[in-house]
Amino acid sequence: MTPNPTPLVELKILDPRLRDWGLPAYQTSMAAALDLFACIDAELTLDPGAPAQLIPSGIALHMADAHLAALVLPRSGLGHRKGLVLGNAVGLIDADYTDQLLVSAWNRNPPGGPAIVIQPGERIAQLLFVPVVRPQLAEVAAFSRPSQRQGGFGSTGSGVEG
Template sequence: MTVRFKKLSEKVGNSVPSPFYATKGSAGVDVAACVDETIIIEPSKWVKVPTGLALEIDNTNIVGLVFPRSGLAYRNGITLQNAVGVIDSDYRGPLEILIRNEGPTPIEVKNGDRIAQLVFVPIYQVNIEFVEQLKETDRGSGGFGSTGV
């Protein structure tokens, strides 16, 4: 499968790394900030950070999912405002990352900083059907901890 990236900024490939798999076993490609000036994210605030990229997923059964980078989460308390970003196969706009600072101190995002990872996974569009009764299971309607710790 091929995903095509379009450079929206001349910085991509120069001062901003192109999307890449950090290791042979990486599930996602790292994406970096493409900014003119350092962005400061105050604690409990979020910012939309551009990547200088747009992309084309050429398969309607694939979705791009944007996840936080675990090292940034661990060291700096950085996560994504929307938990996981969803890039539909028919979206062609700019790839921007909603970064949230959950840490106690302001965080700087500089040009070229790796800020998120993008994972491509298969999806299914299902038929939606309304019914009067759902099939019974052993679990039933138990949720939120009903299966134990």
Template sequence: MTAVAIRAIWEDGADETIGLPSYESAGAAGADVRAHLPEGDIVLEPGARALVPTGLRIEIPEGFEVQVRPRSGLALKHGITLPNAPGTIDSDYRGPLGIIVLNAGQEAFTVEHGMRIAQLVVAPVVRAQFEPADALGETKRGESGFGSTGSG
């Protein structure tokens, strides 16, 4: 497994005891990131969303991105998801790391200080060169859209 160094700094006054993002099992692809809410919890009513601070800023090497993804346990048990999943943090962004969280569940959910709220997956970036064309190559599927490849 290849390791990529992601440099992290704490925002001024951040509670560093919550820890940096961390892999919670030997085979984990995503590092869990925690909510930084020293001034109080966030209560998300059903259908509500909020930007949850992490207290961090990160530096991603050029040629990589960090994808922000929901935690499956929160999604299954409480309906907590990320509306823009996977979110992308670009290598040239140096601002505060915040997680957009959505309560798609049926009951209010409380985001607590230090709670593992999302996971971060480091991925290589391949950039395309978009080119104008007069026509596109033909395929068996052609212009058939959503649901055209079969049931289910």
């Protein structure tokens, strides 16, 4: 089955300021992900080493397709230049989730390093839609096909066995 490259996803605007800041959109014709905005009422300071903060995106989605999901990813420049990363590394949005998307933001700078200040309307993360494969699982006593790979966590070529 080939996934539909342009599936319909319903978008609900929960914060009307997005109409001024810009609705989620691809920033270039070849962009893979949509930018998400910080829908906060005042600037938010993330201190280094402090717990991650949930930041509202101002949108909700309904994909309604078991073969579609969305990933909330950090924006590369913010992570590299300022130290802003996602508190959960990657956020997974299931096709049946319809509440507001929240971004878990965390300042990865070391203690004593710079704080990160997020402004209302700032683009803080990106949303990538991905196809989902939902295989049927079959319990077996032994695998039906051989594999030369065993072990894990760096076991290929490092001399470390699982």
